[in-house]
Amino acid sequence: MISLSSKSNLLEQDTYHYELQNVPEPNLYRDIFPFSEVPKITFNHRHVPIDMPQDIFITDTTFRDGQQSRSPYTPEQIAALFDFMHRLGGPNGLIRQTEFFVYSKKDRKALELCMEKGYSFPEITTWIRASMKDFMLVRDLGIKETGILMSCSDYHIFKKMNLTRAQAMEQYLEVAREAIAAGLRPRCHLEDITRADIYGFVVPLVYALNELGKEAGMPIKIRACDTLGLGIPFPGAALPRSVPGIVYGLRVYAQVPSELLEWHGHNDFGLGVANACTAWLYGSGAVNCSLLGIGERTGNVPLEIMAMQLASFRGSDCGMDLSVISEIASYYEEELDYRVPPMTPFVGRDFNATRAGIHADGLLKDKEIYNIFDTQKILNKEVSVAVTNVSGASGIAYWINHRFRLPKEKAVSKTDPLVVKLKKWVDEEYEFGRVTSISDEEMLACIDMLEPGRFV
Numbered sequence: 001m002i003s004l005s006s007k008s009n010l011l012e013q014d015t016y017h018y019e020l021q022n023v024p025e026p027n028l029y030r031d032i033f034p035f036s037e038v039p040k041i042t043f044n045h046r047h048v049p050i051d052m053p054q055d056i057f058i059t060d061t062t063f064r065d066g067q068q069s070r071s072p073y074t075p076e077q078i079a080a081l082f083d084f085m086h087r088l089g090g091p092n093g094l095i096r097q098t099e100f101f102v103y104s105k106k107d108r109k110a111l112e113l114c115m116e117k118g119y120s121f122p123e124i125t126t127w128i129r130a131s132m133k134d135f136m137l138v139r140d141l142g143i144k145e146t147g148i149l150m151s152c153s154d155y156h157i158f159k160k161m162n163l164t165r166a167q168a169m170e171q172y173l174e175v176a177r178e179a180i181a182a183g184l185r186p187r188c189h190l191e192d193i194t195r196a197d198i199y200g201f202v203v204p205l206v207y208a209l210n211e212l213g214k215e216a217g218m219p220i221k222i223r224a225c226d227t228l229g230l231g232i233p234f235p236g237a238a239l240p241r242s243v244p245g246i247v248y249g250l251r252v253y254a255q256v257p258s259e260l261l262e263w264h265g266h267n268d269f270g271l272g273v274a275n276a277c278t279a280w281l282y283g284s285g286a287v288n289c290s291l292l293g294i295g296e297r298t299g300n301v302p303l304e305i306m307a308m309q310l311a312s313f314r315g316s317d318c319g320m321d322l323s324v325i326s327e328i329a330s331y332y333e334e335e336l337d338y339r340v341p342p343m344t345p346f347v348g349r350d351f352n353a354t355r356a357g358i359h360a361d362g363l364l365k366d367k368e369i370y371n372i373f374d375t376q377k378i379l380n381k382e383v384s385v386a387v388t389n390v391s392g393a394s395g396i397a398y399w400i401n402h403r404f405r406l407p408k409e410k411a412v413s414k415t416d417p418l419v420v421k422l423k424k425w426v427d428e429e430y431e432f433g434r435v436t437s438i439s440d441e442e443m444l445a446c447i448d449m450l451e452p453g454r455f456v
Contacts, residue, residue, distance in 0.1 A: 001081045015253050018207070022166040024281045025155030029240060039230060044238040049247035050248065051283040053258035055247075056313065058287045058306050059379035060085060060098035061264070063110070064127045064147075066290035067101070070338070075110035077336065081291065084328050085122050085303075090319035091291035093121030094310060095303070096286065099147055099152040102126050102138060103443050109139065130175040145185040148175055152202050153192035153240075169208070176209055180216045187221040189264070196427065198239050198249050221260045223288065226275060229268030229298065233278035243275050246280040262286035267298040277309055278399050280317035291328060292340065292347060304328065304346050323380045334417060346379065353384040385437040389430035393415060393423045399443065404455045434455055 001014040032040045062085075063078055072082070082098065089095030100114075101107040114124055123236070127147040128134035136144050149314045150172045151157060156170045173186070179186040188209055196202050206222055213220035224246055234243040239245045247263070250256045263279030263286070265272045276287040293302035304325045313319045329347035332338040344352040352375045367374075371383045385391065393414035400419070401411045412419055425446055426438060 003011050009199055015255070017411075018199050018203045018253055020141060020165060020169060021197065022155075022164055023197075023200070026158035027197050027200070028154060028236060032241070033208065033230075040303060041234070041241065042234050043234075044244070046238075047235045048244050048282065050281050052281055053249075053283060055259065055284045055312060056280050056311065057094050057096045057286055058089070058303060059096050059262060059286045060122060060290065060303060061288055061295070061300060062098065062290045062303070064099045064101060065264075065295045068296050069299070070294055072106070073110070073336075075106055077111050078110040079113040079117075080331065080335070081328070082119075084121070084324055085291075086117070086119045086131075086330065087321050088304075088324040088328070089121050090317075090318040090321055091327065094307070094318055094320050095122045096124040097125050098111070099125045099127050102128065102134075102141065102143075104185055105431050108141070127189075132178050132182065135179055135184055139182050139184060143184070145187055145221070146179065147187045147189050148179060150175075150188045150205070151191040152205065153196040154201075155195055156192055156357070157201075167441070169201070169205050172205060173208055173212060176212055176220060179210075180218050185218055186213075187223055189223045191224050191225045192227045193224045194226045194228065198246060198421040199253070202316040203249050203254045204248075204263060206256060207444075208249055210255055210436060219257075219260055221262060222254075222263050222281070223254055223258050223294075224250065224284070226263070226265040229266035229272060229277040231265060231271060231278075232267040233271060234272045237455075243278045244282045245285050247279055251283040258283050260285070262288055264288040265301050266296065267293065268303065270298075272299070272301045273305050273309070275338050276306055277313075280309075280313065292338075292344070293333060294338075302345075308346060321371040322378050326379045326381050350384070350386065352381065387426060387443060389434075390425070391426070393419050396422050396426065400447070400455075403440070404442070406455075418447070418454070421450050 002011050003014070005012045008323050024246060031040060062081060063073065069075060083096050100111045102111060111124065124143060125145045125147065126138050126143050128138055130148050147243070151161065157163050158440060161168060163171070168248065176186045176188065188201060193202060206260055209220050230241050231243045233243050237245070250261055261284045263276055263284045265275045279287055287301060288307055289303035289306050290300040291303050293299040293441060307320055308324060308326065311320065311322065325346055329340055333340055340347050340349070342348045345351055352371055354370060367383055376382045384402055385395050387395060387399055396416045397416065397419045406412070429438065
């Protein structure tokens with residue numbers, strides 16, 4: 001059968017319907033994942049089209065996956081972070097949802113505090129075990145959607161669950177039916193998808209879930225979970241690691257609409273952000289993130305970075321308040337006693353700081369030369385300079401102008417007598433073996449000694 005596509009305006013063949021391959025032995029892709037060696041990146045040179053959805057958005061797992069690698073948040077801290085997400089996502093709900101545990105009294109207290117705020121976005125959802133008892137618990141709390149774990153690689157099906165693919169598939173479909181019967185929208189978490197048989201198990205399962213949702217009149221969401229961070233964003237990469245290939249298979253052959261498709265990535269191989277961007281590019285409506293990327297092992301995809309990527313893709317902030325990112329970083333450090341690595345993009349103390357004198361000289365002439373964008377305007381964070389043995393007079397002059405917020409007409413230059421004396425002192429410090437940068441407190445004390453009261 002052929003039909004005219006309203007999207008491509010071309011005659012297209014109906015997609016092939018993949019059937020479950022109920023193999024007797026697990027397919028562990030040992031040639032790709034030998035375990036005793038670094039996993040292999042393989043290519044088959046099959047390219048699928050970029051298919052960016054009209055609407056792309058972010059979902060959050062800070063209070064679920066993000067709590068699995070740190071001390072649990074208090075209900076009050078969760079409520080404060082929920083406020084930050086609401087403000088960051090803006091009135092258009094670019095941060096569409098966030099998920100909660102519901103098992104302990106503390107979990108339910110946090111959920112209640114957030115529900116009382118009455119925000120449309122982020123929508124509150126949950127993550128539960130696949131049991132009718134848990135379904136009823138969530139429904140009684142007034143939640144409309146819940147995540148359900150559906151492990152999809154043979155590593156999990158055969159080795160962890162001791163099931164066949166057919167048994168696992170039937171179990172997952174039954175769980176989805178029970179969720180629907182309880183009045184809940186299922187969000188199916190396809191765990192370990194980057195080690196799964198995409199066309200032998202994943203696509204047939206998702207197609208069946210999709211058909212079940214159509215019959216029930218309730219859309220079923222699909223979350224593709226790169227549980228071990230094995231996804232590869234490169235065009236022409238082979239399955240099961242190919243992010244373009246996975247998203248294409250789910251979109252075209254399992255017929256999952258973009259608005260119901262979500263990518264959940266980890267950063268084990270440093271490709272978390274690249275994979276999330278790729279998922280958007282090839283048709284996933286949502287990418288699942290956590291604040292500061294805090295999550296299992298090396299972490300999840302950082303929410304604040306994907307907010308920046310969304311603005312980059314769309315050419316505007318789309319109503320997001322990106323300055324909230326700096327407030328979130330301050331809250332983690334000051335209220336949660338969490339040390340944000342100083343070089344972390346957008347949230348680290350030194351993400352827009354420079355130590356090189358040649359860079360500082362450029363900043364003195366024009367901040368645009370060595371700053372990624374107007375960080376003061378967008379993130380409410382002025383570009384800074386750390387004084388070291390390579391800062392030179394330009395770096396010291398910039399530090400003074402920045403520290404004391406001197407207007408252009410009062411700004412000091414690198415030839416100012418105070419700057420010359422400070423440079424002499426800094427040089428002497430390093431000549432006598434110093435290896436650390438000069439602290440702000442030391443700089444202020446030296447200025448007060450050399451020219452007391454100048455900047456009062």
